[in-house]
Amino acid sequence: MAPKDETPSDPITVAEVKEIAKTKLNQPTWDYYTTGADENRTLDRNSKIYKKLLLRPRALRNVADVDTSAYIFGKRYEIPIAIAPSAYQKLVGPGGEIDMTRASYTLGTNFTLSSNATTSLEDVMAALPPRDAKYPAPWFQLYFLRSREQTKAVIKRAEEAGYEALVLTVDTAVLGNRLGERKKPLVLPPGLSTANRASRQAGGVSKGRLLLNAKTAAEAKKVDQENGDFLVDRSLEWGEVIPWLRMQTSMKILVKGIMTAEDALEAMVAGVDGIVVSNHGGRQLDGVPSTLEMLPEIADVVKGRIPVVFDGGISTGSDVFKALALGADLCLIGRSALWGLAYDGQKGVEAVLHILERELWRTMVLSGASSISKISRSMVGIAKRDGFGVSKL
Numbered sequence: 216m217a218p219k220d221e222t223p224s225d226p227i228t229v230a231e232v233k234e235i236a237k238t239k240l241n242q243p244t245w246d247y248y249t250t251g252a253d254e255n256r257t258l259d260r261n262s263k264i265y266k267k268l269l270l271r272p273r274a275l276r277n278v279a280d281v282d283t284s285a286y287i288f289g290k291r292y293e294i295p296i297a298i299a300p301s302a303y304q305k306l307v308g309p310g311g312e313i314d315m316t317r318a319s320y321t322l323g324t325n326f327t328l329s330s331n332a333t334t335s336l337e338d339v340m341a342a343l344p345p346r347d348a349k350y351p352a353p354w355f356q357l358y359f360l361r362s363r364e365q366t367k368a369v370i371k372r373a374e375e376a377g378y379e380a381l382v383l384t385v386d387t388a389v390l391g392n393r394l395g396e397r398k399k400p401l402v403l404p405p406g407l408s409t410a411n412r413a414s415r416q417a418g419g420v421s422k423g424r425l426l427l428n429a430k431t432a433a434e435a436k437k438v439d440q441e442n443g444d445f446l447v448d449r450s451l452e453w454g455e456v457i458p459w460l461r462m463q464t465s466m467k468i469l470v471k472g473i474m475t476a477e478d479a480l481e482a483m484v485a486g487v488d489g490i491v492v493s494n495h496g497g498r499q500l501d502g503v504p505s506t507l508e509m510l511p512e513i514a515d516v517v518k519g520r521i522p523v524v525f526d527g528g529i530s531t532g533s534d535v536f537k538a539l540a541l542g543a544d545l546c547l548i549g550r551s552a553l554w555g556l557a558y559d560g561q562k563g564v565e566a567v568l569h570i571l572e573r574e575l576w577r578t579m580v581l582s583g584a585s586s587i588s589k590i591s592r593s594m595v596g597i598a599k600r601d602g603f604g605v606s607k608l
């Protein structure tokens with residue numbers, strides 16, 4: 216069935232939702248959400264690439280019924296679009312992470328909770344009504360701390376609370392060089408804290424960020440000595456960390472931040488259950504390609520053996536279509552979901568997901584793909600002098 220249209224007074228694109236969000240967010244929060252690293256080259260490239268990639272539709276393919284559902288780890292997603300982990304969602308309003316996760320639930324999809332969430336992982340889970348077992352439970356994103364004890368404790372909490380998967384972020388050994396934030400570090404307002412530190416009194420967001428943003432080596436050393444256990448462990452390696460995680464938990468394990476075919480292979484050899492192709496929304500290493508550019512080479516080595524989750528720059532349903540065509544099994548939205556949250560809490564996030572659902576559905580109808588599995592690489596390409604293809608985006 217065709218998704219229902221918005222009422223005429225509602226925003227009908229994510230770009231419109233973003234405009235409204237801008238009027239609702241205070242300056243530091245807007246700056247934190249929109250930032251990229253260094254010169255924003257990767258941030259810009261992530262979204263511009265979708266305009267470069269064109270659609271190559273097929274006609275007369277019976278699109279009377281178009282089904283947007285997908286299956287990941289055997290669980291049903293009504294749309295192949297879920298919500299990426301992003302820190303400090305209560306900066307937007309008291310609903311924060313709970314509004315996000317409830318919206319994903321309503322749309323029949325899923326949510327990944329950030330390690331640096333402002334709501335405890337138990338409270339997020341408790342905010343969801345019971346769900347049919349054919350649907351997924353939320354995933355938990357992990358920043359692996361230098362203290363194995365602390366890392367172990369938070370994994371245990373996530374497992375006990377019923378999270379389905381652990382998403383280890385591997386692109387943030389140190390914070391990217393976010394120029395605005397360095398001049399004006401984000402300070403969490405009173406009353407907000409990171410609720411998923413295993414030992415809460417150690418807290419440490421502001422201290423952690425201070426180290427990552429430290430102006431002098433001496434300043435960094437001081438914070439490191441005081442709070443080092445709560446910083447990301449930079450000594451991790453594939454062959455050790457994935458088996459270690461496996462010993463701690465029976466949750467699925469994904470790694471987030473894969474940008475090369477080589478790392479996709481490393482991840483599979485190490486035994487992960489899935490990967491997330493991501494450059495952290497252009498907030499980490501500036502100068503890397505867009506995620507869409509790297510997706511084909513990664514999908515080609517994965518060969519369907521494990522799910523390829525994808526994020527970066529998605530703001531329309533046709534962006535989702537293009538990522539699926541190039542090999543993604545599931546797309547995540549980071550900032551687009553945050554704009555929805557700022558626009559109207561849970562309802563705003565639902566509005567964003569509905570917009571993307573409608574746009575994806577329409578793109579599928581007009582491209583001749585009646586199900587996700589019928590979206591093929593031949594349905595996208597770029598115009599080149601010698602033909603049409605995706606080899607060089």
Ligand SMILES: Cc1cc2nc3c(=O)[nH]c(=O)nc-3n(C[C@H](O)[C@H](O)[C@H](O)COP(=O)(O)O)c2cc1C
Nearest residue numbers: 248299300301302329384495496526527528549550
């Ligand atoms: C404000 C903000 C905070 C984020 N916090 C986290 C985080 O805590 N952990 C993480 O793995 N990724 C984090 N990310 C990265 C997202 O999970 C995702 O990779 C990225 O936002 C995708 O790009 P998009 O915003 O263009 O959709 C954050 C992104 C943003 C915009």
Ligand SMILES: CC(C)CC(=O)C(=O)O
Nearest residue numbers: 301302331387390495498
């Ligand atoms: C606490 C930060 C490291 C969260 C994050 O991943 C981000 O701001 O991109």
